[in-house]
Amino acid sequence: MSAGGGAERPLPASLLAADRAVLDRFGARILERIEAFGELTYCVAPGDWTEVLSFLKDSPEGAFDQLDCLLGDHLPEREDRPLAVVVHLVSHAHGHRLRVKTALAEGQGLPTLTGLWPSAGFDEREAWEMFGILFEGHPDLRRLLTTDDFEGHPLRKDFPLQGTVGGRIRIDLRGKI
């Protein structure tokens, strides 16, 4: 599948080699392969998450040594699997990038990536705090940007944009000043 307009921009040769290695290894387990604007995106099942990503990190063709970012997403129109996790990978050896996505049902967990890229720690904390996506095996899953007593996941589409959510949002100064 390719998005219109951007298809004429080719993928870098090193990324094509990595792409071939991944497709050889996983085949139909790569649920979707999107090529647009000279960039490549894979969609995988949550069960294949760690396996695909560790292959991408360790295979010499991929050599994705940096996790650029990991983010959550909430798509309420997709009723059976409303949550998504996206990672952006960078390879400093080859100078190419890759995006990997997965879709999750409400309450479904995802194994942590902190064992592969320690920098996933903060990103997973944020995705958990903002979307309520549970990362299994995360060493320190605490709230990152909101206070510890905050209730709710503010970046979900059903979280009120305005106001204090019925007074639930408070400034707790006890023991802090």
Place this chain on the structure above:
Amino acid sequence: MDCSLGNIAGRGSQEEAFDEPLGGPVRFPGGIAMPVQLEKVLGFGRSFSFWPLLFGLACCAIEMMALGGPRFDMSRFGMEAMRASPRQADGMIIAGWCSIKMAPRVVRLYEQIPDPKWVLAMGSCAISGNIWDTYHVVQGIDSLIPVDVYVPGCPPRPEALWEGLEMIRERIKQSRHAYDGLRRIPAREALAQATASSVPPAVPLEVPLVEVPRS
């Protein structure tokens, strides 16, 4: 100049204040000072060396940095020495929106500044929360700490901040502070109230705005 500036005293009453004698006792923790001519002399001296805390919260801080840089150059007025330690500062510029997570730190920094101290709220976010009526922003920093001068704008131009600092300077000369010598810190009051009534243990976001004493 085309920037509309707000001041709790209002500009008219501020001009009148020049003619008034300095009246009433000024209370500091551990004592009361009766302002005499000496207070005027001290205020005159202090007003030429106001050292703000080196502290910015959000995008407004960029304009504050511009004021410190060569083009606007606030060192002409003895204010360039921004101190990185609150214990060496004379006041703080709340430059930007304050998140709820940051709020206790702002109160702590304020309390660590030695008396007498002055506070300038820079930008709509510090004044009222601006458009961020959301889950993470304090709706006006004056619900937590006393504010001397409000400089509206998003962000205010460096000239506007500069004029706000000039207003602070006038207040320094008159030995006036937003806490009026009584050390009424809204955050402390709200905390004491919440503890005494033991209803909700936390301070609600909509703490009634504590009226800043007018000079």
